[in-house]
Amino acid sequence: MRTTYARAAAALDVEPEDGHVWGWFGRTLSGPGCLPDGRKVWLRVLAVPADIAHGKHWDGARDAQTALGDLAGARPPLLDLTDWTDNETAYRAELTPYTTDPVCSPTPTLHEPIELPDTWWKTLAGSLDLLAQAPTERVAVRQEWVDRAVPQFLGLPAPRLKHQVAVHGDLHWANLTLQGPLIFDWEGWGLGPAGFDAAMLHVHTLTQPDTAAQIRAAFPILDTEIGRIAEIIATTMLLQSVARGDHLDLADPLQYQAERLQAT
Incomplete structure (x- = not known):
């Protein structure tokens, strides 16, 4: 996945930076980077068996961009994407704007009290x-x-x-x-x-x-x-x-x- 991530960064003209984050069971690898014009971006690479690289989950981000845009600022817009297949694995790289705002929890379940206005x-x-x-x-x-x-x-x-x-x-x-x-x-x-x-x-x-x-x-x-x-x-x-x-x-x-x- 690290080699794949580097390939995706090159394809989308992104200079990767430190701070990679692994997704659920290592299915995704994401991290910050920078475009040639200086914009900070977030690069996410997804890997799935090639025979299931279609349908709802595969096209979710692209469909959301087409149907919802940035949802009045509620979702990061999809700036670019690229796909390729290597042997029996399909890869998709998605590029969105980088945000400095931290997530509410590093895990899906909330384990500590949180105060939100x-x-x-x-x-x-x-x-x-x-x-x-x-x-x-x-x-x-x-x-x-x-x-x-x-x-x-x-x-x-x-x-x-x-x-x-x-x-x-x-x-x-x-x-x-x-x-x-x-x-x-x-x-x-x-x-x-x-x-x-x-x-x-x-x-x-x-x-x-x-x-x-x-x-x-x-x-x-x-x-x-x-x-x-x-x-x-x-x-x-x-x-x-x-x-x-x-x-x-x-x-x-x-x-x-x-x-x-x-x-x-």
Whole structure:
């Protein structure tokens, strides 16, 4: 991946700088750099088996740029990209502006208390409302998955996805900055249940009850029947991840969350 990163930097005319960041299971490698005109940029290189280098996740950032632009300043615009295949692996390099704003957490789950002003919550809610209005045929949450996974992992009847809007699909604390906030990682965006992004952020915050309460206050949809469906699906997704050996720090809080949903 380091060799691939250097190749991507050369292809996009980027002078790499120190500060590389590895993504989930080493699937991506990202870092800062500089263009010949002096602009600071962020270069992200993705590697996947060539036979799956297509579809929703592969084209997520490009589709987001086409459909959403910078979402009124809520997402870093895609400046450039390049693809190539080497043997059985496909690579995509994506270039976005560099930001000095740190993310809220180095991990998706919030492990320490965080103090965010009311303006931060209002800005996030406004960005998600704007996103929800975007027309798209991309799908972030499929009814077929809901029908299988909710009974299996949560023990509840599968809800019907009646209120579908455009959602980010993976909203957690490592994808949000302390300022703004900016929202990173648009691979999986598409249609999902209304309130889904708020529900996803909430389940990633179950280890910090005070902040979890702030999320519910900022997104009152979570206390509606529509929001309950979003919570059921977000909780199911994380329970499935735990069953695969991921997000084990959320195993116990998710059980309490599951019991709450089962009792309502």
